[in-house]
Amino acid sequence: MSKLVECVPNFSEGRNKETIDALAAAISETEGCRLLDVDPGASTNRTVYTFVGSPEAVVEGALNAARVAFKMIDMSKHKGEHPRMGALDVCPFIPVRNVTMAECVSCANKFAEKLANELHVPVYLYAEAARTEGRRTLPAVRAGEYEALATKLQNPEWKPDFGEPIFVPSWGATVTGARKFLIAYNVNLLTTKELAHRIALNIREGGRGKDEPGRLKKVQAIGWYLEEENLAQLSANILDYEITPLHMVYEETRKDAKELNLPILGSQLVGLVPLQALLASADYYIKEENLFILEEEHKIRLVINRLGLDSLAPFEPRKRIIEYLVEDDLSGALISQTLKGFVHSVGARTPTPGGGSVSAAVAAMVSTVESHK
Structure with missing residues (x-):
């Protein structure tokens, strides 16, 4: 069976339909990625996307969405109930099938390096990808949120894992890593x-x-x-x-x-x-x-x-329910097909992404949404 990884990026936009749809399109049009869920919230002003694919495909899908976010989201104007520190606030990679946690850590590192190099933004690693114990939990990394980030970046203890310790007002900072289902x-x-x-x-x-x-x-x-x-x-x-x-x-x-x-x-x-x-x-x-x-x-x-x-x-x-939504790769369609136009409207079924969305398949389908909680 082919390798399957889940990615659950949380973007700091839950009200602008054009932006929400553009981010969804960037993911669903990435070769080898299947977009499973789009969960926007107006009060939180945050949208959680859930998609799956091969390790290489999900990294590219996340990067494609980040490129769109860089053009369309301005963190200096962002207000919402959900704790956040960046336009792409958090982006975890989760093992689903025939993939180890170490491989998902590798996905997080590749994504972080490419994101920092291309967009020139600070990126932190957390969870299983964390390089220090103090950065293992999301609340610890996100403490102070966007408003305290400019000062935080001046502290040597909070030097980004990738990118320069330079405050980018329109973006903030991104946290990425690897973890289990949530x-x-x-x-x-x-x-x-x-x-x-x-x-x-x-x-x-x-x-x-x-x-x-x-x-x-x-x-x-x-x-x-x-x-x-x-x-x-x-x-x-x-x-x-x-x-x-x-x-x-x-x-x-x-x-x-x-x-x-x-x-x-x-x-x-x-x-x-699940x-x-x-x-x-x-x-x-x-x-x-x-x-x-x-x-x-x-x-x-x-x-x-x-x-x-x-x-x-x-x-x-x-x-x-993830097992109902993602059957065991019938006819291989899960990995091979590219879904275009799989975009949900702002009026999706839920009013707020508690921090996120999830997915996994049969025995070990894993997923998640991130929150300061």
């Missing part, structure tokens, strides 16, 4: 941003700091407010859904919300999700409620109902 998941709360963030501090692994850790392992989270929906969200990145499954994030959030007398209005998956993540939550509710359900389709419908995954927009399993 699920971006938001819980809807009828409350303020501040109270949503208070709950996030309670449940996220980092808590309020080393002396006051949170309850859920492998979870990053923040609270924000969606003006277009008139509600707040606890926005989480689940770094390992086998350690902390979807339903645990939902139930722990609901527990804290109940103590604060705050109503929950369902939840939202951002981008694509089938097993939903089935694990289905099994939880089946056992908890002593239900008798055997069919996979019924289990998925149960999870959609219990987590309220259709609260903000319809949740269509055939378009949202």
Whole structure:
């Protein structure tokens, strides 16, 4: 079988349809790349793209999109709820099939070098590609965000891994790396941003700091407010859904919300999700409620109902579950074909990319969205 890598670039534009479509076209028209998902958010002013291809193809696809972003995005004018430091804020590479993590690290290094050399912008490496422990997590690298970047670049400790330590106002800086699958998941709360963030501090692994850790392992989270929906969200990145499954994030959030007398209005998956993540939550509710359900389709419908995954927009399993969307390379079409014009409009199914989108295939399909969480 051919090698398959997933790339999930997060661009700091979620409102301008022309730019969003142009970035999608740059990816989908790259030979050997298949664009799977486009997830724009107005409040976050950010769009998460998910695409797959060979190691060489995904690097080129990411570069093609970056070239478009360099012409169309101006970070000096950017405002949004999502933490960010650059026009192409973060660009992870994820192993999907017949590819090692080391090969994805190589993708990140090649992409970073080409991006820095061609566009003359600073680029940092994170996650499995990080060269120092202090740059391993995205929140650490992105601390201070765009507004503090000019000062940060003057600090020798924050010399970019690629490119010169020179502030480029229109671009900012880009973070790239290699990592495992990640699920971006938001819980809807009828409350303020501040109270949503208070709950996030309670449940996220980092808590309020080393002396006051949170309850859920492998979870990053923040609270924000969606003006277009008139509600707040606890926005989480689940770094390992086998350690902390979807339903645990939902139930722990609901527990804290109940103590604060705050109503929950369902939840939202951002981008694509692996089938097993939903089935694990289905099994939880089946056992908890002593239900008798055997069919996979019924289990998925149960999870959609219990987590309220259709609260903000319809949740269509055939378009949202990675194994359904990407079959096991029937007739080899996944790698060989070039998809042109596969562009989603700004009015996509979700109002905000919690930081990102995802994908993977059958046994090890992996993906992700990035957030400061």
